[in-house]
Amino acid sequence: MKRNSMPYQKTVFVCLNERDAGTCCTRSGSIKIHAQLKAAIKERGLKTQVRISRSGCMNRCMQGPNVMVFPDNAWYSEVVEADIPTLLDEITKDILVPE
Numbered sequence: 001m002k003r004n005s006m007p008y009q010k011t012v013f014v015c016l017n018e019r020d021a022g023t024c025c026t027r028s029g030s031i032k033i034h035a036q037l038k039a040a041i042k043e044r045g046l047k048t049q050v051r052i053s054r055s056g057c058m059n060r061c062m063q064g065p066n067v068m069v070f071p072d073n074a075w076y077s078e079v080v081e082a083d084i085p086t087l088l089d090e091i092t093k094d095i096l097v098p099e
């Protein structure tokens, strides 16, 4: 095993779990949320600073789509497309971009 430092300043986990029955994040729109966050981070030129990742179930299926941001210790639930600009501002407000 090799231990490394974190390669990204922020890692954002978007739940893309799909349950066979019942409420889940994908049925609540998380695929679009994930895609839009990923595209926006790329658009802002922050791909090497912020990683938008998929996650499995976070056990909060009724409050989906769920998004966790590390190391911010932040959990966003019931995220809708209209929240993306605010979410992005919160995620990227303290990102350091090398000159």
Ligand code: FES
Binding pocket: 015, 016, 017, 018, 019, 023, 024, 025, 026, 056, 057, 058, 059, 060, 061, 062, 064, 066
């Ligand atoms: S399906 Fe997303 S928290 Fe369970």
